Amino acid sequence: MTRAAEIDPTAETILPDPPMFDPDAWRLTDKEATLTARARALGAGTFAARAPEWDREATFPTENYLDLHREGFLAVCIPEAQGGLGADYRAYMLTAAEFGRYCGATALTWNMHVCSTLWTGPLADDLDMSPEEREAHEARRAGHYRRIVEDGAIYSQPFSEGGAAAAGAAPFSTRAERVPGGWRINGKKIFASLSGHADCYGILCGEIRPGERASRRDTMYVAVPANAEGVKVVGDWDPLGMRGTVSRTLIFEDVFVPEEAALMPRGVYHQAATRWPHMFMTLSPTYVGIAQAACDFTVRYLRGEIPGLPPVKRRMYPTKQLAVAEMRVKLEQMKALWFQAISEARPDPHKEQILRAYAAQHVAMETSNDLCRLAIRTCGGQSMLKSLPLERLYRDSRCGSLMLPWTAEICLDRIGREALYEPGETDD
Numbered sequence: 356m357t358r359a360a361e362i363d364p365t366a367e368t369i370l371p372d373p374p375m376f377d378p379d380a381w382r383l384t385d386k387e388a389t390l391t392a393r394a395r396a397l398g399a400g401t402f403a404a405r406a407p408e409w410d411r412e413a414t415f416p417t418e419n420y421l422d423l424h425r426e427g428f429l430a431v432c433i434p435e436a437q438g439g440l441g442a443d444y445r446a447y448m449l450t451a452a453e454f455g456r457y458c459g460a461t462a463l464t465w466n467m468h469v470c471s472t473l474w475t476g477p478l479a480d481d482l483d484m485s486p487e488e489r490e491a492h493e494a495r496r497a498g499h500y501r502r503i504v505e506d507g508a509i510y511s512q513p514f515s516e517g518g519a520a521a522a523g524a525a526p527f528s529t530r531a532e533r534v535p536g537g538w539r540i541n542g543k544k545i546f547a548s549l550s551g552h553a554d555c556y557g558i559l560c561g562e563i564r565p566g567e568r569a570s571r572r573d574t575m576y577v578a579v580p581a582n583a584e585g586v587k588v589v590g591d592w593d594p595l596g597m598r599g600t601v602s603r604t605l606i607f608e609d610v611f612v613p614e615e616a617a618l619m620p621r622g623v624y625h626q627a628a629t630r631w632p633h634m635f636m637t638l639s640p641t642y643v644g645i646a647q648a649a650c651d652f653t654v655r656y657l658r659g660e661i662p663g664l665p666p667v668k669r670r671m672y673p674t675k676q677l678a679v680a681e682m683r684v685k686l687e688q689m690k691a692l693w694f695q696a697i698s699e700a701r702p703d704p705h706k707e708q709i710l711r712a713y714a715a716q717h718v719a720m721e722t723s724n725d726l727c728r729l730a731i732r733t734c735g736g737q738s739m740l741k742s743l744p745l746e747r748l749y750r751d752s753r754c755g756s757l758m759l760p761w762t763a764e765i766c767l768d769r770i771g772r773e774a775l776y777e778p779g780e781t782d783d
C-alpha cells in the first residue's frame with residue numbers, strides 16, 4: 356500500500372493536535388481522557404495517512420482494523436473483567452470522535468462493530484429481562500465478546516432494507532423462523548457497511564410466528580456468521596463519500612444460525628429503541644470528528660503550515676478571519692450541544708433530553724457538512740485538490756444526515772411533533 360508521506364502531505368502536521376474535548380475543560384473521567392488520547396495518537400499517527408487510499412480505491416480499511424484489535428479498541432465497550440477496555444456510552448462517543456477526525460470510514464464502520472457490544476452490554480444491563488433471560492443473555496454475549504477479544508472478530512450492523520423498517524416505522528422484512536436448535540433467516544439488507552469484511556453480520560429481523568401479524572416488538576438482533584451457508588454479498592460500492600465503508604448488499608437465503616447467535620433476547624431491541632433513544636446517536640461522533648478536522652485544516656492552511664505546499668500565508672485577509680470566526684462559532688455550538696446530549700444519555704430520559712438528543716444529532720450531521728463547505732470556500736481553489744484531505748472530508752460529511760434511523764429530516768420531524776404534542780394528544 357502507498358505510504359502516508361507520498362499521498363497525504365498533512366500527515367506530519369496532524370501529530371500535535373490538541374484534544375477535541377480537553378479533559379480538564381470538559382471534566383472528562385480518567386478513562387475518557389486515556390481512551391481519547393490513545394485514539395488521537397493512533398488516528399493522527401497512522402489512520403490519517405492511510406485514509407486517502409481507502410477513499411480512492413473504495414476499499415475497506417483492513418490494516419486499521421488490525422491496529423484497532425492490537426490496541427484493544429475492538430473491545431472498547433467490553434467490560435475489563437472480560438478482557439475489554441470497559442468504556443461506557445460517553446467514553447465510546449468521545450473516542451469515536453477522535454477517530455472520525457482522521458478517518459471517517461474507519462470511525463463509521465468501527466461504530467457498527469462497537470454497537471454490537473455497547474447495545475448488548477452497558478445498554479442491555481439497563482433494560483428489563485427476566486432472571487432466566489438475563490442469565491442466557493450474559494452467557495451468549497460472553498461468547499461473542501470472547502471472539503472479539505481473542506480472535507479480533509469484527510461485527511457489523513446491517514439494518515437498512517430500503518423500506519420504512521430502519522426508520523422505526525415498520526417491522527423488518529428480513530425474517531427469522533424458529534427451527535430445531537436455532538433460527539432460519541431469509542431476507543436482504545442494503546447499505547451493509549463492512550460487507551465482505553465483517554466476521555459476523557448483526558442483523559435486525561422479525562420473528563415469524565404462525566398465525567400472528569409481524570410486529571416491531573418482536574424484533575430480533577442476531578449475529579449471522581459471514582461464512583454461514585446462504586449468506587451472499589452482492590452489488591458494488593462506488594458512492595460519493597464514505598467510500599471505505601464498503602456498504603454492499605447482503606442476501607440471506609435459508610441461513611441457519613444456532614441459538615447462541617442471538618445478540619439480545621427477542622423484544623429487548625425494541626425496549627432499547629424506546630427506552631434508551633440515545634443509542635441512535637452513535638453514528639454522530641464520526642461527523643463531529645470530521646467537523647473538527649475541517650476547522651483544523653483551515654487554520655493550518657491559512658497560516659501556511661501545510662507540508663508539501665508553499666508556506667503562503669492567507670491569514671491577514673479580514674474575509675478569511677471572519678470565515679474562521681464563523682466556523683469556530685459553529686464548531687463550538689455543535690460540540691457544546693453534542694457533549695451535553697451524550698452526557699445525559701440514560702434509560703428512560705425525559706422529554707427535554709430526548710428533544711435535545713434529536714437536536715444534537717441534527718446539528719452534528721448538518722454542521723459537519725456546513726463546516727466542510729465553509730472550509731473549502733475559505734481555503735480556496737487549491738483546497739479542492741485530491742492531494743489534500745478537505746474534499747474527502749466534504750464528501751464524507753455529506754453522508755451523515757442520511758443515516759437512518761435518525762436522519763436530519765427525521766430529527767426535525769420528531770422535534771416539531773413531539774414539542775407540540777404530548778403522547779396521545781390529537782386535535783380532534
Ligand SMILES: Cc1cc2nc3c(=O)[nH]c(=O)nc-3n(C[C@H](O)[C@H](O)[C@H](O)COP(=O)(O)OP(=O)(O)OC[C@H]3O[C@@H](n4cnc5c(N)ncnc54)[C@H](O)[C@@H]3O)c2cc1C
Pocket residue numbers: 467512513514515516517518519520521522524545546547548549596597600602754757758759760762764765768
Ligand atoms: C456511507 C453509508 C453507510 C451506511 N451504512 C449502513 C450500515 O452499516 N447499516 C445500515 O443498516 N445502514 C447503513 N446505511 C444506510 C442508511 O442508514 C440509510 O438506511 C440509507 O441511507 C437510506 O437510504 P434510502 O434511500 O433507502 O432511504 P430513505 O428514503 O432515505 O429512507 C428510507 C425509508 O425510511 C422511511 N423514512 C425516510 N424518511 C422518513 C421520515 N422523515 N419519516 C418517517 N419515515 C421516513 C421511509 O419509509 C423510507 O422509505 C449507510 C448509508 C451510508 C450513506
